Amino acid sequence: MGASKGIRLETVKAALAAGHRVRAFARSAARMTLSGPGLGRFAGDAANPGAVASALASADVVSGRW
Helix, strand or coil, X not given: CCCCCHHHHHHHHXXXXXXXXXXXXXXXXXXXXXXXXXXXXXXXXCCCHHHXXXXXXXXXXXXXXX
């Protein structure tokens, strides 16, 4: 969550570089400059439970700030 900038963006980059599949959830996910076969972008507001539930469905690990 909050994957479009700052330390969370760097976390996404590191996970992708390590070969993980990553779901990046952010209000501005469409503007992220990252791309790649392991990256899924989810646009939404972390205050919206439905958007969060959709992004996290069947995820193994979650990293973010609440």
